[in-house]
Amino acid sequence: MADRVANPVLPSSGVLSPLGLDAVRLLPGFWGDRVALNREVTIAHCREWEEREGWIGNFRGERPRRGREFSDSEIYKLLEAMAWAEHPDLPALAETVAQAQEGDGYLNTRWSGSRYTDFEWGHELYCYGHLIQAGVARLRMHGEDQLTRVAIRAADHVCRRFMDGAETCGHPVIEMALVELYRATGAERYLEMARRFVERRGLPALADIPFGRAYYQDDLPVRQAQVFRGHVVRALYLASGVVDVAVETGDEELLKAVESQWERTVARRTHLTGGMGSRHADESYGEDHELPPDRAYNETCASIASIMLSHRLLLATGDARYADLAERTLYNMLATGVALDGRSFFYANPLQVRVPAQPLDGVNHAAEGGLRSPWFDVSCCPNNIARTLASVAAYLATSSSAGVQIHHHTPADIRHGDLALRVETAYPWSGEVRVRVLEAGAGGVSLRVPSWAAGATLSYEPAPGTAASRESRPVEPGYASIERRWRPGDEIRLDLPMTPRWTYPGRRADALRGCVAVERGPLVYCAESVGDEPPLADVSAVTDAPPVEHHTDGTGGTGGAVELEIEAVHSPPGDYDAWPYTTERESGGGTRAPLRLIPYHRWGNRGPATMRVWLPAAE
Numbered sequence: 001m002a003d004r005v006a007n008p009v010l011p012s013s014g015v016l017s018p019l020g021l022d023a024v025r026l027l028p029g030f031w032g033d034r035v036a037l038n039r040e041v042t043i044a045h046c047r048e049w050e051e052r053e054g055w056i057g058n059f060r061g062e063r064p065r066r067g068r069e070f071s072d073s074e075i076y077k078l079l080e081a082m083a084w085a086e087h088p089d090l091p092a093l094a095e096t097v098a099q100a101q102e103g104d105g106y107l108n109t110r111w112s113g114s115r116y117t118d119f120e121w122g123h124e125l126y127c128y129g130h131l132i133q134a135g136v137a138r139l140r141m142h143g144e145d146q147l148t149r150v151a152i153r154a155a156d157h158v159c160r161r162f163m164d165g166a167e168t169c170g171h172p173v174i175e176m177a178l179v180e181l182y183r184a185t186g187a188e189r190y191l192e193m194a195r196r197f198v199e200r201r202g203l204p205a206l207a208d209i210p211f212g213r214a215y216y217q218d219d220l221p222v223r224q225a226q227v228f229r230g231h232v233v234r235a236l237y238l239a240s241g242v243v244d245v246a247v248e249t250g251d252e253e254l255l256k257a258v259e260s261q262w263e264r265t266v267a268r269r270t271h272l273t274g275g276m277g278s279r280h281a282d283e284s285y286g287e288d289h290e291l292p293p294d295r296a297y298n299e300t301c302a303s304i305a306s307i308m309l310s311h312r313l314l315l316a317t318g319d320a321r322y323a324d325l326a327e328r329t330l331y332n333m334l335a336t337g338v339a340l341d342g343r344s345f346f347y348a349n350p351l352q353v354r355v356p357a358q359p360l361d362g363v364n365h366a367a368e369g370g371l372r373s374p375w376f377d378v379s380c381c382p383n384n385i386a387r388t389l390a391s392v393a394a395y396l397a398t399s400s401s402a403g404v405q406i407h408h409h410t411p412a413d414i415r416h417g418d419l420a421l422r423v424e425t426a427y428p429w430s431g432e433v434r435v436r437v438l439e440a441g442a443g444g445v446s447l448r449v450p451s452w453a454a455g456a457t458l459s460y461e462p463a464p465g466t467a468a469s470r471e472s473r474p475v476e477p478g479y480a481s482i483e484r485r486w487r488p489g490d491e492i493r494l495d496l497p498m499t500p501r502w503t504y505p506g507r508r509a510d511a512l513r514g515c516v517a518v519e520r521g522p523l524v525y526c527a528e529s530v531g532d533e534p535p536l537a538d539v540s541a542v543t544d545a546p547p548v549e550h551h552t553d554g555t556g557g558t559g560g561a562v563e564l565e566i567e568a569v570h571s572p573p574g575d576y577d578a579w580p581y582t583t584e585r586e587s588g589g590g591t592r593a594p595l596r597l598i599p600y601h602r603w604g605n606r607g608p609a610t611m612r613v614w615l616p617a618a619e
Contacts, residue, residue, distance in 0.1 A: 006140045007394045008084075008133075009311060010183050011247045015318030016398035016405060019416060021084065021141070024393045029411035030428060031392055034335070038389035039085045041342035046078050046382050047089060049375045053363070056093070058109035059100040068378060069110045070123035070171075076130035077383035079147060083137035084390035090138070094147040097131075101150055105157030107131065116167070120206050120216070125162075125169035128154050132177035136184050137391070155181055159189045168197050168205045170216045172234055175241025176308075179248055195245050198222055198254075201238070211282045223257050228265040230284050232277040232297075233380075236305030243312040255316060262313060264288075266325060272503065272517055272613065273336070273524050273600060274329030275349050276302050280368075292511040293351035293614045299367075300346055300381040303333030304388050311395050314407070318400070320478045323407040324451045326395065330408065331428060331522045334392075335601035338385050344372035345382045346604070351526075354537070356608035370611070372604050403444030403483065409433045409494075417441055419486060428521045429551075429562045431456075431496030437463070437486045444483035445492060450522060451477045453496040458482070463489030496521065500547040500564055505614070515614035518547055518564060518597055525564055525597040530609040537610070540571040540590055541618040547597070561599060568595035569618060 006021040026032035050056050054066030056075060067074075075097060082090035101107040106115065108124050116124060135151020155178060162168075175194045182190035202221035204213055213219040214230040217238050228235040239258050246254035268288035270276055275298030278286035283297055307326050314322035337346050347367040357371035364373035375382070397414050398405045404416045409427040413420065419441025425433040431453075435445060449456045458480040462468035466487060475494075482492055500520040505512035518525045529536045547564040569590040603611050 006084075008137065008391050009180070009244075009308075009315065009394070010140075011244070011312075011315055012183065013250075014247060014315045016315045016400050018315060018394060019397050019399060019404075019414070021391065021393050023415045024396050025413045026393050026396075027411035027413065027422075029425070030335075031408075031410040032412070034338075035389050035392060037342040038081075038338075038386055039087065042338065042382070042386050042389070043078065043081050043085060043087055044089075045343050045374070046074075046081070046379075046386055047093070049379065049382075050075060050078065053375070056096060059096045061100070065109060069121065070127060070380075072107075072109055073123065073127045073130040074379055074383045076127065076134045077380070077387050080130070080134040080137045081383065081386035081390045083134060083141050083147070084387065086141060090147070091145075094138075094145075094150070098146050098150050101153065104160075105153035105155075107150070107154050116161075119167055120170040120209060123169070123171055125158065125174045126171040128158055129173035129175075129177040132174070132181050136177070136180045137387075139184050152181070152185070155190060159193045163189070163193055163196065166200050166203065166205055168200045168218075170206055170218075170234075172197075172201075172217070172238035172241060175238065176244045177241075179241065179244035182248065191245070191248055194241060195249060198238075198242055198245050211284075215282055215284065223254060225257070225261055226264060227269065227288075228261050228276075228285060230282070232283060232285055232302040233299060233305050235285070236276070236302060236309050240305065240309045240312055243309065243316060247312075247316055258309075259313065259317070262309070262322075270325075271296055271298055271351060272519075273298065273332035273349065273351065274303060274306065274325060275333050275351075276306055280348070289506070289508040289510070291505075291509045293515075293612070294354060296348075296350045296352075298333070298349040298351075300333065300337035300349060301384045303329050303337070303349070304384050307334065307388070307395070315398065318405075320448055321451070323448050327408055327450060327522050328524075330392075330395075332524045332600050334385065334388060336603075337381060338389075339372045340602070340605050344374050345376075345385065346372055347376055347378075347381050351613040353609070353611045356530075356610055359608055370604070371608060402481070403446065405446045405448070405479065406435065407448050409447070413438070415439075417443075419443060421445065427496075428523055429560065431498040431521060433494040433496070435492040435494075437488055437490040440485070440487050442485045444481045445486075446479040446481040447492065447494045449475050449477045449480050449494070450496065452501070452519070452521075453477060455497045456480070457495045459493040459495070461491040461493065463487045463491075466490075500525075500549065502544065504617075512614050514616060516542065516617040517614050518566065520547075520549075520562065520564065524600045524613060526600045526603055526611050526613045527595055527597055527615065528603045528606075528609045528611045530606045534570070534593075535610065536612050538570045539568045539595065539612075540616060541569040542595065542615045543567045543569065543592070543618045550596075561602060563599075564597040565594050566597060567592055568615075 007018040055071045132151045135148045139148045178190040178194035204218045206218045269285045277297035278290045310322040310326040353370040364376045396408045412423045420439035422436045458475045460471040498521045503517045545567040550563045
């Protein structure tokens with residue numbers, strides 16, 4: 001058994017090495033508050049709904065079976081969340097799951113009597129993937145127990161059944177799960193099984209479907225693809241597994257293929273929020289520059305998969321651009337996916353909602369954006385959020401021979417060897433980040449300077465009573481480092497400019513032409529209209545007057561925030577029954593009035609609302 005480090009991703013090589021959850025402890029702040037809420041509220045909420053909907057009862061043999069063919073995976077995601085959070089309810093739920101496992105390791109409440117008869121849609125291997133990830137989480141946090149044994153028996157069953165042949169699953173995830181089990185146990189068969197699953201895809205390995213084989217990335221071998229395509233979650237889960245296989249086998253060609261696909265996807269198929277997915281019909285990317293704000297799908301699970309992939313590429317290469325996208329996605333997608341009370345969720349995350357949805361207290365049978373819902377028929381997103389928040393501290397910092405790297409700025413205690421650090425910041429509301437040395441050590445400390453933070457400065461303040469000199473210098477986006485023998489009381493300060501900025505779309509994005517958005521720090525902002533507030537449909541333009549900041553208190557949940565006020569032009573009342581086109585350009589007249597913008601991740605918390613990120617720009 002390999003040494004136990006509490007982290008979801010533990011590659012054996014790469015430029016950077018992850019720190020375990022025992023080495024990074026979140027403190028109260030933007031992410032610390034959300035992680036605490038997740039442990040205290042969201043995990044219990046998910047379990048309650050899975051019992052109510054009968055998905056846990058499926059493992060007890062209750063009939064008729066309830067839920068979709070992949071509902072087993074939601075219990076496994078919840079178990080992973082419980083494992084990272086060291087939740088006391090895990091043993092009982094694991095016991096329920098263990099009761100359903102068959103003698104040869106097979107485990108599925110839907111397909112037991114007709115095993116492996118539908119690789120395109122059956123999701124059997126997909127469900128195993130999430131079971132194995134839960135088992136790895138438990139192994140690394142706790143050690144061997146019933147859950148880890150169930151996961152290992154299932155993985156061994158998969159290796160016996162699928163090592164030879166050409167079969168694979170329509171929904172990737174087992175690839176990265178098997179690699180992580182290999183990393184946790186040292187058993188080579190798991191890595192080899194994952195490698196074979198990767199190499200089979202695109203030969204093709206699956207039957208064609210109306211969406212086409214690109215839907216599940218079976219249209220081309222992984223090495224030949226130029227961009228991520230098809231179903232977004234499938235594409236990103238597969239890419240994450242491919243990176244894992246490439247790193248563990250030393251396959252540089254395979255790693256470079258994913259890096260190239262990531263580059264083109266970020267440049268042409270990614271929304272301002274970091275969300276991915278432009279088509280509702282097949283939950284897919286769409287074509288290059290197809291980025292409609294109102295029809296954007298941007299599934300919450302896709303954002304989590306994007307964070308997983310960016311983090312893996314960051315570990316492999318040390319390139320700050322991967323942390324930049326992860327930060328954008330963390331603050332504007334993951335944080336958006338769950339309400340401030342921890343009990344309702346977004347499945348889809350469009351950048352414009354034209355009509356407020358009707359309030360809902362029960363199961364949402366649709367995935368359309370615009371309504372925070374307590375549960376869905378397909379509730380992958382709540383459980384995915386729960387497991388990601390439970391382990392989000394693992395993404396914050398890494399180590400290398402050069403020292404410690406801090407990639408995401410939030411209050412936390414970080415330890416590496418003898419060196420103990422405390423990060424103090426009100427980020428993302430404030431751009432001031434202080435890193436104070438608690439226990440002495442030697443080496444470098446690097447802080448990421450985001451790509452938007454031109455004009456940042458880095459300062460060093462020696463501990464009182466020492467002979468060292470103060471330092472201060474401007475730093476460019478990337479990583480800013482200081483190396484020395486540290487003493488308790490030494491302090492590093494990173495100052496990031498937080499002036500709100502106008503953001504304009506590239507001219508190839510047809511659906512965004514003539515619009516403008518506002519960002520501040522890592523946050524994307526939006527306008528929201530709830531109830532009787534002025535309708536956003538009447539905003540015909542926004543002027544380029546500088547946004548004005550308004551600092552709010554913490555009464556809205558999870559601390560205070562910064563809202564912005566801009567100047568908008570509201571259209572005068574007109575004859576809306578007339579032909580909506582004209583041969584003359586409209587004059588652009590109307591009434592000027594302030595328009596309040598809120599962080600995108602906070603929208604929809606006051607009730608059903610209309611919302612808009614991209615606003616029409618005044619000429």
